[in-house]
Amino acid sequence: MSKLKDIVRPGETISSSHLSQRPGGKGANQAVAVAKAGGAVSLFGAIGEDEASVKDNIADFGVDVQGIEITQEPTGRAIIQLTQGGENSISTTAKS
Structure with missing residues (x-):
């Protein structure tokens, strides 16, 4: 995520004030939120071998x-x- x-508009270059890389995705984020709220939740999906630690990270929250x-x-x-105002733009590469 870049803050x-x-x-960025087409043809424009902007410097970021912050860059972070985190595990997530809409399903994973929602599952973690349910677990944090005390709910029982299971997550189904696929991830590549390159990201096996993501599975452990999500499990650490009780998912x-x-x-x-x-x-x-x-x-x-x-x-x-x-x-800074909270608007976002997302570009994805769909794989696993």
Whole structure:
């Protein structure tokens, strides 16, 4: 995730004030939120062998990860641009 003053427009280059890389995804983020709230939750999906630690990270929050399959495809990635005002723009590479 890059924190920016504005979303990058076509042909524009903007410097980021902050860059972070975290495990996540809409399903994983929602599963962790349910677990943090005290709910029982299981997550089903697929991740690449390159990201086996992501499965452990999600499990550390109390999410049942037995339904996550490890595949030989690389794990998908998302590039998130987040403005100071909270607006975002997301570009993904869909793989596992």
